[in-house]
Amino acid sequence: MSRQGRHEGQGNEFEPQRTRRRQRGGTVDGRRWTQIKSRSISAFIRVYPRLIVLFFTLRPPRPLRFSYFFALLVSLAVHSSAQEPNVPNSHPPEAWPAARELDEARLSAAGISVLRDGPLTLVTDLPLSAEIKQLPRVIAAAVPLFAERFDVPPKRAAEWRVQAYLIKDLAKFASLGLLPEDREFSHGLALGREVWLFEQPSDYFRRHLLLHEATHSFMAMHLGGCGPGWYMEGMAELLGTHTWDSQTGKLELGIMPASRAAAPYWGRIKLLKESHQPLSLSAVLSLDNARPMNNEAYAWVWSLAHFLEHHPRYAEVFHKLPMRVTKPEFNTRMQKMYGDDWPNLAREWELFTRRIDYGDDIACEAIGFGPTEELGAQPITVKIDPRRGWQPTGVRVAEGDRLTIRGAGQFIIGREPTGEPWPCEANGVSLEYVGGSPLGELQVAIDDRDSPLDALGGLLQPVPIGQARTIVAPLPGPVFLRVNDSPAKRADNSGELVVTLSRAD
Numbered sequence: 001m002s003r004q005g006r007h008e009g010q011g012n013e014f015e016p017q018r019t020r021r022r023q024r025g026g027t028v029d030g031r032r033w034t035q036i037k038s039r040s041i042s043a044f045i046r047v048y049p050r051l052i053v054l055f056f057t058l059r060p061p062r063p064l065r066f067s068y069f070f071a072l073l074v075s076l077a078v079h080s081s082a083q084e085p086n087v088p089n090s091h092p093p094e095a096w097p098a099a100r101e102l103d104e105a106r107l108s109a110a111g112i113s114v115l116r117d118g119p120l121t122l123v124t125d126l127p128l129s130a131e132i133k134q135l136p137r138v139i140a141a142a143v144p145l146f147a148e149r150f151d152v153p154p155k156r157a158a159e160w161r162v163q164a165y166l167i168k169d170l171a172k173f174a175s176l177g178l179l180p181e182d183r184e185f186s187h188g189l190a191l192g193r194e195v196w197l198f199e200q201p202s203d204y205f206r207r208h209l210l211l212h213e214a215t216h217s218f219m220a221m222h223l224g225g226c227g228p229g230w231y232m233e234g235m236a237e238l239l240g241t242h243t244w245d246s247q248t249g250k251l252e253l254g255i256m257p258a259s260r261a262a263a264p265y266w267g268r269i270k271l272l273k274e275s276h277q278p279l280s281l282s283a284v285l286s287l288d289n290a291r292p293m294n295n296e297a298y299a300w301v302w303s304l305a306h307f308l309e310h311h312p313r314y315a316e317v318f319h320k321l322p323m324r325v326t327k328p329e330f331n332t333r334m335q336k337m338y339g340d341d342w343p344n345l346a347r348e349w350e351l352f353t354r355r356i357d358y359g360d361d362i363a364c365e366a367i368g369f370g371p372t373e374e375l376g377a378q379p380i381t382v383k384i385d386p387r388r389g390w391q392p393t394g395v396r397v398a399e400g401d402r403l404t405i406r407g408a409g410q411f412i413i414g415r416e417p418t419g420e421p422w423p424c425e426a427n428g429v430s431l432e433y434v435g436g437s438p439l440g441e442l443q444v445a446i447d448d449r450d451s452p453l454d455a456l457g458g459l460l461q462p463v464p465i466g467q468a469r470t471i472v473a474p475l476p477g478p479v480f481l482r483v484n485d486s487p488a489k490r491a492d493n494s495g496e497l498v499v500t501l502s503r504a505d
């Protein structure tokens with residue numbers, strides 16, 4: 001198994017019982033009883049209302065009432081507990097063993113250092129360079145960010161500890177009993193309070209992988225689980241993608257790298273751009289880490305988590321998911337929570353997969369879907385913001401309708417490195433082309449949900465308008481407008497374009 005070829009070949013990272021049984025046989029029963037007890041209590045809370053109804057329906061004779069009630073309580077709780085569906089990657093935190101104890105003198109004699117600082121105990125055979133020595137600061141800086149993201153009270157989050165093995169020579173760790181039993185991994189592995197990772201070819205990717213495994217550990221210990229495979233790995237990739245300033249100690253998580261140079265050896269965007277077929281929403285949701293996932297699968301789960309994390313319309317629901325990781329049918333519940341927005345989400349996801357690139361600004365490209373009216377005899381006027389991608393006009397058309405679109409006004413479509421603005425009108429500027437069309441050009445698209453995104457006149461094949469043009473609607477549906485720009489470069493635009501739409505027949 002190549003170390004470089006796959007991110008993690010860990011299979012399911014969540015088998016604390018099996019690991020414990022081998023490591024500390026005697027303690028299993030006590031821990032399992034705790035687990036069974038907590039399940040029974042939660043099962044009782046769920047069945048309690050049903051129990052009351054049943055009790056009053058049966059109306060047992062007075063002397064037997066207490067015995068009946070007790071028997072019902074026990075049988076229903078046990079039955080409900082037995083019926084509990086299997087929730088992937090979910091275990092009570094107390095089911096994880098304590099991190100193994102370290103014989104530091106023995107480790108030191110074998111060339112392995114132990115750094116204890118804040119939440120991280122780092123065990124490594126690498127020379128203690130300045131970069132390695134600051135890893136505990138990175139993890140300490142991550143804790144309040146994890147706490148905020150997973151809605152864990154800061155005081156509780158501060159109790160979290162993780163023991164990380166950063167490995168160059170695997171045989172050395174094996175000979176000292178520092179590896180998980182019967183578990184192979186190609187890049188990293190997390191099992192509760194302990195995580196393992198191989199040395200990586202860049203400082204960025206070493207930190208990334210440590211943050212990835214630390215995310216698994218934090219979720220396991222504070223949420224009692226990590227959710228289905230796509231969510232577990234998606235969140236770890238999301239919170240692994242970072243910027244770190246070693247001077248100030250400032251850590252940012254969940255960022256979109258500005259360029260390839262900002263995240264050496266991370267490679268997720270390159271993989272997505274080279275992917276033959278973008279994955280649909282349902283295909284990403286069914287990616288399962290119970291089987292080894294390849295790098296491309298990690299790239300897809302990262303991109304979905306990143307998209308949902310930063311989209312102004314979909315982030316609110318996404319941020320509520322951590323408290324649901326131990327509940328069954330996570331994906332179905334999530335879809336229900338999005339309600340009528342689910343088809344919009346799937347549509348925008350599809351658009352995102354086609355344009356994904358370094359620096360992509362999801363908030364700028366977010367589409368404001370809303371109610372529409374048929375374009376009537378009266379012209380309508382809308383203001384188009386050059387800082388945003390596709391914007392709704394509030395009107396819809398039928399296929400074959402003739403409509404005239406005019407754009408008036410001047411706006412700023414970019415800046416020189418000196419900060420000098422580039423003024424622009426609806427025709428765009430010919431100094432730069434984006435997607436084969438002039439930068440700043442006014443464009444129209446119709447979102448017909450029965451047609452593929454790349455249908456002519458759809459959101460991926462818009463019709464150029466410029467200052468004024470009469471077109472025959474190539475599709476039926478809601479009408480959207482934008483000025484042409486790269487999704488990574490809208491933030492420095494300003495001003496607005498006033499656009500009039502009218503029927504031409």
Ligand SMILES: [Zn+2]
Nearest residue numbers: 008216233236
């Ligand atoms: Zn992972």
